[in-house]
Amino acid sequence: MTLFAFTGAIELGLVYGLMALGVFLTFRILDFPDLTVDGSLPLGASVVSVCIIKGVNPYLALIPAMMAGFLAGMITGVLTTKLKILHLLSSILTMTALYSINIRVMGGSPNIALLGKPSVFDPFRSLNLPSYLVYNIVFGVVAVLVVALLIWFLRTEFGQALVATGDNPRMITSLGVNTNFTIIIGVGISNSLVALSGALIAQYQGSADVGMGVGTIVAGLASIVIGETIFGKRRLWTTIISVLLGSIIYRLAIAVALRLKIKGFSFEPSDLNLITASLVVLALVFPLLRESYNNRKRLKSCSK
Amino acid sequence: MTKVKSLFLACFAFFLGLSISAQAYTISINQYVEHPSLNAAVEGFKDQLKANNIEVTYHEHNAQAKNSTVTQIVNLMIDEKPDLILAVATPSAQQTAQKIKDIPILFTAVTDPVNAGLVPSLAAPDANITGTTDMNPVALQLALIKEIQPTAKNIGFIYNAGEANSVVQRDMARDAAVNLGFNLVEATADSTANVNSAAQSLIGRVDAIYLPTDNTVIASLEPIIKVSLEHKIPIYPAEDDSIRKAGLATYSISYYGLGQQTGRMATKILVDNISPRDIPVEDQTDHKLIVNLGYAQQVGIDIPQSVLDKAQEILQ
Numbered sequence: 001m002t003l004f005a006f007t008g009a010i011e012l013g014l015v016y017g018l019m020a021l022g023v024f025l026t027f028r029i030l031d032f033p034d035l036t037v038d039g040s041l042p043l044g045a046s047v048v049s050v051c052i053i054k055g056v057n058p059y060l061a062l063i064p065a066m067m068a069g070f071l072a073g074m075i076t077g078v079l080t081t082k083l084k085i086l087h088l089l090s091s092i093l094t095m096t097a098l099y100s101i102n103i104r105v106m107g108g109s110p111n112i113a114l115l116g117k118p119s120v121f122d123p124f125r126s127l128n129l130p131s132y133l134v135y136n137i138v139f140g141v142v143a144v145l146v147v148a149l150l151i152w153f154l155r156t157e158f159g160q161a162l163v164a165t166g167d168n169p170r171m172i173t174s175l176g177v178n179t180n181f182t183i184i185i186g187v188g189i190s191n192s193l194v195a196l197s198g199a200l201i202a203q204y205q206g207s208a209d210v211g212m213g214v215g216t217i218v219a220g221l222a223s224i225v226i227g228e229t230i231f232g233k234r235r236l237w238t239t240i241i242s243v244l245l246g247s248i249i250y251r252l253a254i255a256v257a258l259r260l261k262i263k264g265f266s267f268e269p270s271d272l273n274l275i276t277a278s279l280v281v282l283a284l285v286f287p288l289l290r291e292s293y294n295n296r297k298r299l300k301s302c303s304k
Numbered sequence: 305m306t307k308v309k310s311l312f313l314a315c316f317a318f319f320l321g322l323s324i325s326a327q328a329y330t331i332s333i334n335q336y337v338e339h340p341s342l343n344a345a346v347e348g349f350k351d352q353l354k355a356n357n358i359e360v361t362y363h364e365h366n367a368q369a370k371n372s373t374v375t376q377i378v379n380l381m382i383d384e385k386p387d388l389i390l391a392v393a394t395p396s397a398q399q400t401a402q403k404i405k406d407i408p409i410l411f412t413a414v415t416d417p418v419n420a421g422l423v424p425s426l427a428a429p430d431a432n433i434t435g436t437t438d439m440n441p442v443a444l445q446l447a448l449i450k451e452i453q454p455t456a457k458n459i460g461f462i463y464n465a466g467e468a469n470s471v472v473q474r475d476m477a478r479d480a481a482v483n484l485g486f487n488l489v490e491a492t493a494d495s496t497a498n499v500n501s502a503a504q505s506l507i508g509r510v511d512a513i514y515l516p517t518d519n520t521v522i523a524s525l526e527p528i529i530k531v532s533l534e535h536k537i538p539i540y541p542a543e544d545d546s547i548r549k550a551g552l553a554t555y556s557i558s559y560y561g562l563g564q565q566t567g568r569m570a571t572k573i574l575v576d577n578i579s580p581r582d583i584p585v586e587d588q589t590d591h592k593l594i595v596n597l598g599y600a601q602q603v604g605i606d607i608p609q610s611v612l613d614k615a616q617e618i619l620q
Contacts, residue, residue, distance in 0.1 A: 008379025012372060099494055103465060111394065111468035113421025115402055131403070205375055206402030207421065209395055210466040212371040219372065254373060258365065258380050269366035270338055272373070 007132040009255040013248030014139035015200050016219060018146055020227075020247040021240065022193030023220030028239075029154070030186045031166040035091040035217050036076045037194045039098025040069045042213040044195025045202035046105040049112040052203070058120045062199050068105075069195020070188040072098060077184030095213075102210045110210040119203040135204065142200065143244055146193065151237045153189075162186050163236075222280060223247035229284050253279040328359040329574055332386040334377050334400055336393035337369040339523055340545050341438075341559040345412050348563025349390060349570070356571050367396065374399045381407075388570055391435075393519070394420050394468055401433050408573045408580045411435030412566045413559065415469030415517070417585055426585040434580040436566045437587045440517055440542045440557040442473050443480035444591070448553055449512050449540055450484050451611055458487045460506040460513035460537070462499065462528065464520035465492045473516040473542075496520055500527035507535050515541040517557060522546055538603045544592070548619060550599050553611060555591035562588055592616045 019041060026034040044065040051061035072094060079090035106112050124134040153159045164172040165182045173179055194216070202208040227246020233239040257275035260267060267275065331353075335342055346364075353360055363384050367373040378399050381389055389409045391397040397411035401422055412435050414420060423429040426437075449456055461477055463470040474490065481488040489510050491502040499521055506513060513532065515521055521528070522543070529550040532539045541547050544556035565586055572578045593611075596619040600607050612618065 002383040004379050004382040005376075008376060008382075012375055016372060099466065109419075109468060109471060110466040111398075111420065113398060113419070115398065115421035201372075204402075205371070205399045207395070207398040209371065209468075211369070211395070215370055215372075251372075251376065254376055255380065258373075258376060269335070269364045270368070272366065273368055 004132060005255045005259065006252075007136060009251040010248055011132070011135040011139050011204075013251040014136070014143045014244070015197055015204060016251065017143055017197075017223065017244040017247035018200070019194045019197035019216060020220045020223035020243050021146060021150060022190040022197070023217065024224050024240070024243045025150075025162075025190040025193070026187055027221065027224060029163055029166050030183060030190075032080075032087050032183065032187060033091070034073075034076060034187055034190060035088065036072055036094045036098070036187070036191055037220060038213040038216045039095040039102070040072045040191040040194045040213075041198035041201070041216045042102050042208065042210055043072055043098055043105070044069050044198030045208035045212060046102045046112070046210075047195070048199035049114055049202050049208035050105060050107070052114060052117050052119075053112065058118050058122070058203060062120075062196060065199035066192040066196050069198075070192040072195070073188035073191030074184050076191075077180075077187040080187075081180035081183050099210060106208065106210070112208045113206065114203060114208070115206045120200065121203070139200065142196075146196075147240055147244060150240055154236060154240075158182070158185075219247075219250060223250050226250055226280060226283055229287055249283060250280065253283060329388070330361045330363065330384065330386045331388045331390060331570070332363040332381040332384050333365060333390045334374070334381060334392065334396045335364070335366045336374065336396040337519065338366060339519055341517065341519075341522055341543060342392050342413055344545060344559040345392060345438075345563035345566070346390070348558075348560035348565075349412070349567040350563075351560075352564040352567025353570060356567070356575075358571060358574065371395060371399075378403045387574060390566065390570070397422055397433075397435070401431075405432060407432065409433040409435075410566050410569055410573070410580070412562055413438045415439055416472045419472070420468065423585055426587075428581075429583065429585060430581050432580050434569065434583045434585055436562050436569070437585060438469070438517055438543075438557055438559065438562055439587050440473070441555050441591055442476040442516070442542070443483070444555045445540060445542055446477060446480045446484055446486065446514060448555060448593075448611070449514065450486075452552060452605065452607060453512055453538070456486070456511035458489050458510045460489050460491060460510035461516070462491050462493060462502050462506070462513060462521050463516050463518045464494055466494055467518055467520065470516050470518040470521075473518075477514065477516070493520055493524075496524035499524035500531075503528040503531040506537070507531060510537060512552075513537055513539045515539060515546065515551075517542045525549060533602055536603050538600075538605050544594060547594050547596055551596055552600055552603070552605060553593065553595040553607065553615070556594050557588050557591060561590075594619065 026032040047065040047068045048061045052058055076091045076094040079085045080087045103110055121134050161177045161182050165179045169179050223246040224243050226249050227242035231242035254276050365377040374396050391400040391411045393413050397414050400409055414437055417423050491505050493499040493502040538552045541551040544558045547554050593615045594617045595615040598620050
């Protein structure tokens with residue numbers, strides 16, 4: 001793999017990793033399958049684009065984008081806890097509604113172009129760095145910040161309540177914690193991260209599009225599982241880092257799939273999804289193979 | 305760390321990128337999704353270059369309608385160092401333009417390049433990018449409905465409100481409807497799965513259905529045809545692939561032709577060394593009037609002789 005495809009996959013892995021961390025918060029910590037993300041990613045992108053078009057500083061514009069994502073998550077949380085709608089369906093409802101809302105946010109248009117508009121990358125561009133470094137620096141800094149904040153947050157009292165809400169809701173209720181509240185806030189925080197990811201992606205790719213959220217949850221779940229399988233989940237903070245790494249590996253798999261050529265057999269461009277899925281399977285089976293190999297080695301040395 | 309290393313090795317083992325550089329030119333194609341119209345445009349593009357005797361090696365990519373994959377394709381194309389990039393459909397064109405500033409880019413099947421931020425104006429692209437728009441003559445096509453069905457009042461319009469290209473056409477259709485005295489009945493479908501319900505929602509409410517060049521709608525034409533035949537509501541599609549399947553008549557836009565037109569622009573850039581910034585964005589000017597008589601019989605509509613006289617192609 002050459003430089004651009006490689007660094008490109010890393011920068012995408014980092015920025016979509018923010019989304020994966022959001023999904024991790026609901027899916028793993030809260031034990032809440034949340035499909036809102038397919039709508040809150042383009043929501044973040046829509047809000048940031050409208051702000052930038054209106055002349056707001058691209059960094060400041062990330063704040064309303066995250067707030068919008070937080071609200072979207074809260075709505076899913078309220079539907080689940082207060083209206084007693086099954087969590088999966090609540091999130092599907094919010095995601096469905098967000099499609100229309102996103103078009104409204106963008107003033108009735110499904111696509112806003114940001115080509116040539118100010119972006120978070122501008123201050124680094126003026127340093128005359130190559131573009132692949134600029135993207136990696138910005139996304140890398142944001143990802144490290146988010147990971148650090150998330151680790152810190154989950155160690156606070158409220159963070160611990162969040163973890164307990166997912167692990168053992170009955171126990172935590174008996175300790176006097178209102179799980180409805182923790183769920184609403186937790187899903188909100190998760191979606192604010194997803195919206196942040198969307199807001200950065202819009203500036204990175206030069207447009208916000210109402211269709212850009214398709215498949216977000218799939219990529220998020222794939223990143224989590226890849227990360228956990230390959231790097232293990234011994235402690236909370238290592239798991240959080242492994243989710244980010246999982247996201248990078250997922251993007252690397254697609255980058256490899258895109259340029260896969262085997263002599264004598266030509267892949268059609270339409271085979272891409274099949275190849276990506278196969279590579280992810282390979283990545284997931286890998287630790288398993290290593291384990292059985294190690295076990296066999298251990299057995300052999302024992303029998304000696 | 306050894307785990308990580310061995311994983312990378314496994315990835316590398318899978319990658320056997322064979323770069324062929326014996327031929328004269330390489331062109332990378334960044335297509336957004338598998339789709340009859342978009343495929344036809346790419347085919348027309350390639351056939352035109354072949355007809356011009358230009359040897360080309362193609363790197364073809366298809367994002368399968370996933371935004372993040374478009375980004376990865378753009379990164380990959382930077383590595384491929386092609387002589388030219390063909391970006392097919394708006395999302396692919398936008399992302400290509402965002403990242404690649406030093407390779408000539410041609411776009412096609414983009415309805416509104418100015419609004420999409422690709423060029424400041426159609427006449428003067430002013431950067432490394434130009435191309436062809438698939439803007440179709442909406443007003444002309446709607447006027448044709450009036451000519452064939454003079455008593456028609458309510459016209460159905462099925463589209464995906466999530467597609468920028470369709471929203472542009474909807475606004476044009478709204479204006480044209482006012483001028484023609486039509487009442488435009490809009491039905492939206494946000495995915496191919498919902499096209500059927502959108503078509504069914506129009507039953508009993510419209511005298512005819514107009515179909516814009518909407519990626520979602522055209523990819524799921526069959527349910528609309530079924531509704532049309534069962535309830536004898538004639539449909540009027542905007543482009544020529546669809547009218548060959550079903551549809552009364554249209555001043556058609558041909559995506560194959562659009563691709564050929566883009567191919568001619570590619571020839572200018574590759575052979576004549578003209579910079580894209582000096583090539584204005586082109587649209588299709590020659591709209592062939594196609595009438596589908598076989599379909600007309602099925603829905604029980606008589607095509608007026610005046611229309612048949614003008615028709616450049618009559619399908620039986």
